[in-house]
Amino acid sequence: xxxxxxxxxxxxxxxxxxxxxxxxxxxxxxxxxxxxxxxxxxxxxxxxxxxxxxxxxxxxxxxxxxxxxxxxxxxxxxxxxxxxxxxxxxxxxxxxxxxxxxxxxxxxxxxxxxxxxxxxxxxxxxxxxxxxxxxxxxxxxxxxxxxxxxxxxxxxxxxxxxxxxxxxxxxxxxxxxxxxxxxxxxxxxxxxxxxxxxxxxxxxxxxxxxxxxxxxxxxxxxxxxxxxxxxxxxxxxxxxxxxxxxxxxxxxxxxxxxxxxxxxxxxxxxxxxxxxxxxxxxxxxxxxxxxxxxxxxxx
Amino acid sequence: xxxxxxxxxxxxxxxxxxxxxxxxxxxxxxxxxxxxxxxxxxxxxxxxxxxxxxxxxxxxxxxxxxxxxxxxxxxxxxxxxxxxxxxxxxxxxxxxxxxxxxxxxxxxxxxxxxxxxxxxxxxxxxxxxxxxxxxxxxxxxxxxxxxxxxxxxxxxxxxxxxxxxxxxxxxxxxxxxxxxxxxxxxxxxxxxxxxxxxxxxxxxxxxxxxxxxxxxxxxxxxxxxxxxxxxxxxxxxxxxxxxxxxxxxxxxxxxxxxxxxxxxxxxxxxxxxxxxxxxxxxxxxxxxxxxxxxxxxxxxxxxxxxxxxxxxxxxxxxxxxxx
Numbered sequence: 001x002x003x004x005x006x007x008x009x010x011x012x013x014x015x016x017x018x019x020x021x022x023x024x025x026x027x028x029x030x031x032x033x034x035x036x037x038x039x040x041x042x043x044x045x046x047x048x049x050x051x052x053x054x055x056x057x058x059x060x061x062x063x064x065x066x067x068x069x070x071x072x073x074x075x076x077x078x079x080x081x082x083x084x085x086x087x088x089x090x091x092x093x094x095x096x097x098x099x100x101x102x103x104x105x106x107x108x109x110x111x112x113x114x115x116x117x118x119x120x121x122x123x124x125x126x127x128x129x130x131x132x133x134x135x136x137x138x139x140x141x142x143x144x145x146x147x148x149x150x151x152x153x154x155x156x157x158x159x160x161x162x163x164x165x166x167x168x169x170x171x172x173x174x175x176x177x178x179x180x181x182x183x184x185x186x187x188x189x190x191x192x193x194x195x196x197x198x199x200x201x202x203x204x205x206x207x208x209x210x211x212x213x214x215x216x217x218x219x220x221x222x223x224x225x226x227x228x229x230x231x232x233x234x235x236x237x238x239x240x241x242x243x244x245x246x247x248x249x250x251x252x253x254x255x256x257x258x259x260x261x262x263x264x265x266x267x268x269x270x271x272x273x274x275x276x277x278x279x280x281x282x283x284x285x286x287x288x289x290x291x292x293x294x295x296x297x298x299x
Numbered sequence: 300x301x302x303x304x305x306x307x308x309x310x311x312x313x314x315x316x317x318x319x320x321x322x323x324x325x326x327x328x329x330x331x332x333x334x335x336x337x338x339x340x341x342x343x344x345x346x347x348x349x350x351x352x353x354x355x356x357x358x359x360x361x362x363x364x365x366x367x368x369x370x371x372x373x374x375x376x377x378x379x380x381x382x383x384x385x386x387x388x389x390x391x392x393x394x395x396x397x398x399x400x401x402x403x404x405x406x407x408x409x410x411x412x413x414x415x416x417x418x419x420x421x422x423x424x425x426x427x428x429x430x431x432x433x434x435x436x437x438x439x440x441x442x443x444x445x446x447x448x449x450x451x452x453x454x455x456x457x458x459x460x461x462x463x464x465x466x467x468x469x470x471x472x473x474x475x476x477x478x479x480x481x482x483x484x485x486x487x488x489x490x491x492x493x494x495x496x497x498x499x500x501x502x503x504x505x506x507x508x509x510x511x512x513x514x515x516x517x518x519x520x521x522x523x524x525x526x527x528x529x530x531x532x533x534x535x536x537x538x539x540x541x542x543x544x545x546x547x548x549x550x551x552x553x554x555x556x557x558x559x560x561x562x563x564x565x566x567x568x569x570x571x572x573x574x575x576x577x578x579x580x581x582x583x584x585x586x587x588x589x590x591x592x593x594x595x596x597x598x599x600x601x602x603x604x605x606x607x608x609x610x611x612x613x614x615x616x617x618x619x620x621x622x
Contacts, residue, residue: 137309138316141592145550150584153572154327230441234554237443238569250443257447257558261455271444279439286435 036287039280046277050096059087061094062245070263082252082266083259091247092269098159098241098248099277103229105163110170111221117171118178119213123186123205133179136172144169145234157240166231170224174217181216185209222285226278233274249274303600310596314589318370321585322363325353325577336379336577349379353578375582380574385582388567393586395465396552396563402476402483403490403548404541410487411494416525418495419502430495437492442551446485446558453481463560482559486551490544497540501533535605542598546591 049056059066059077064084071081079088121132139147151165185191191208199207235241236250244251249270256267328335333349350356353376357365369376375385418430454462460481466474505511506529514524553565560566564583571579 134312138313138320141313141317141595142320142588143546143549143591145547145553146584146587149553149568149572150321150324150580151327153580154324154577156329226439233441234443234550237554238557240572253443253447257450260447260451264451264455267447267451271447274441275439275444278441279436282435282439 032287032291035283039283042276042280043284046096046273047100049093050100053090053093053097056093058090058093061086061090061247064245070259070266072265079269080265082255083263086245088266088269091252092249092273095247095249095252095270096273096277098236098246099229099232099274101159102163102166102232102241103225106166106228106232107170107221107224109164109167110174110224111217113167114171114174115178115213115217118175118180119182119205119209121175122179122182123201123209125183129179132175136175139168139172145231148231148235149238149240152235152240157235157243159242162232162235162241165235166228169231170228173224174220177220178213178217181213182209185212219285219289222288223282226281226285229274229278229281302603306596306599310592313592317588317592318367318585319363321581321588322366323359324581324584326359328577336575338575352377370585375585376578378571378576378579380571380576380579385579388579389564389582389586392562392564392567395561396556396565398468398479399482399486399552399555399561399563400545400548402479403486406483406487407490407494411491411498412530414491415495415498416502416530419499419506419529420521420525422503427499431499434492434495437488440488442485442489442554443558445488446481446555449481449485450558463558465559465561478559478561482555482561485555485558486548489547489551490541493540493544494537497536498533501536502529505529505532535602538598538601538605542595545594549587549591 064086067077067081067085067087069081069083069085071077071085073080077087077089079092082088082091117132117136121129142150148162148165148169151168152161155161155165186209191204194204194208232241232248233250233253236248237254239251239254241250242248244255252270253267253274256263256270260267333346333353333355334341337345337349355362373386375389377384378388414430418427421427450462453459461478464478466478468475502525511524511528514528519528552563553569555561556563556565557569564587568580568583568587571577571583
């Protein structure tokens with residue numbers, strides 16, 4: 001049933017997901033580090049600001065002509081203004097919404113569909129396993145961004161389609177992880193005991209297996225979110241996500257590129273926002289995985 | 300041989316599905332594909348005409364068989380925008396992308412191999428911490444941010460490299476490499492991060508093996524042990540990850556070609572997307588996806604060459620899945 005992707009250990013198609021595991025958790029301490037809390041703080045800040053963007057005392061992210069173009073940071077405009085005089089802070093904050101919505105919704109889709117398929121494939125085995133994993137290998141056969149790009153191109157770029165396209169990308173890696181831990185769990189004594197006693201299959205899956213697979217799946221999902229954010233950024237940068245003038249970090253970068261020589265700050269702010277967010281999510285995910293001692297791809 | 304045969308069957312199955320999905324993409328277009336391509340103002344006659352050229356009047360399986368037959372004969376259809384054969388456009392753009400990918404991988408290995416070996420050898424030293432931390436941070440850097448940063452520093456500020464544009468090799472290798480340097484470097488950084496991490500942990504594991512202790516006891520110099528005894532078995536994981544990484548690089552090359560205006564497959568595709576040239580988009584996606592599948596197939600076949608342990612399939616499986 002395997003193609004090359006299985007050779008990488010648990011989750012082939014998404015190299016980002018492979019990494020933290022391969023890095024080895026040899027010398028990692030059991031206590032969460034200061035960096036962990038700083039990262040968590042940043043993520044919290046971004047989430048809160050994105051949720052309450054409407055309520056915060058921000059300028060309109062799209063209104064043109066409220067201020068001079070290309071201003072540097074000042075009290076009135078903390079991050080300055082862009083080439084059309086729009087407030088950059090407001091644009092970065094509203095851009096965070098797009099990134100977070102897509103990142104979380106796409107990953108949730110991956111957990112829901114990939115997780116269910118992984119459970120079914122891992123627990124039932126046999127034909128179901130072969131068919132499901134075959135389908136996953138086909139999904140992984142496409143270079144990830146290209147599949148998303150193809151879907152968005154042919155269904156027209158809207159926030160919903162972008163989320164669906166990126167969600168589809170995260171199905172296969174999550175399915176592999178959940179399948180692997182389901183298989184190893186169903187060999188454990190407590191599951192076999194339940195089987196021997198005659199507990200119904202559905203009950204075994206939901207009462208015995210799901211609660212034990214969930215931490216693994218969530219830890220992997222946490223690492224999948226930054227991947228989804230970057231994928232949205234890439235599509236946005238190419239002009240295949242939310243349409244300007246609505247801001248997203250990706251399309252702000254794309255606009256900033258055109259005026260890079262004149263107003264380098266326009267590209268700088270969304271870059272920093274995106275880097276810090278992705279870095280924090282990677283860091284928190286990595287540390288939690290080490291902390292929970294999640295081992296994936298044991299099969 | 301059995302192994303190769305099984306892999307070959309898998310290859311055929313995966314290629315079938317990949318081509319089928321690519322074929323079906325055109326059907327995702329809202330409304331009739333012909334209408335989407337021609338725009339809302341198309342005359343019914345033109346729509347009927349395009350329906351005929353795209354073979355839209357037949358049932359799906361027939362259309363797929365017909366389409367794949369044409370593809371196998373090298374006919375990728377004709378662009379509805381400029382009337383150029385799609386196959387020709389792809390052939391013109393493919394070499395640029397391939398050069399970009401080759402250069403980027405050369406750069407990545409040139410940096411990652413010494414860094415990864417050294418970090419693994421001197422585990423927990425400051426060099427190790429810097430490389431591990433640095434590669435972790437690099438993972439958060441998408442190519443579109445790295446590219447903008449490099450353009451700003453090396454093109455806008457220092458004028459060392461051109462910001463955009465492409466000089467073909469025929470116009471001189473040096474000027475060609477000058478236009479390729481920043482794009483290849485942008486893509487290489489992400490790969491460096493991945494390869495360093497993989498190589499480091501492999502080297503750490505391998506150095507604990509008994510045969511390494513034996514080699515040390517024999518009085519072999521460290522560099523010999525590292526290169527000859529430790530690096531060689533580590534290449535196994537490196538090649539695996541490099542194979543998977545190609546998928547990322549292809550995505551990255553689309554972005555990088557866009558930023559640096561390199562006339563590769565990525566630029567061709569994105570331009571085609573915006574001019575609603577869906578036949579070209581479909582052709583490009585087909586070439587890229589099938590290319591990726593074939594590269595991974597070749598990587599798979601390479602394992603026994605690299606690692607004699609894989610020649611015994613059972614042991615190979617255990618090793619592969621055990622990491």
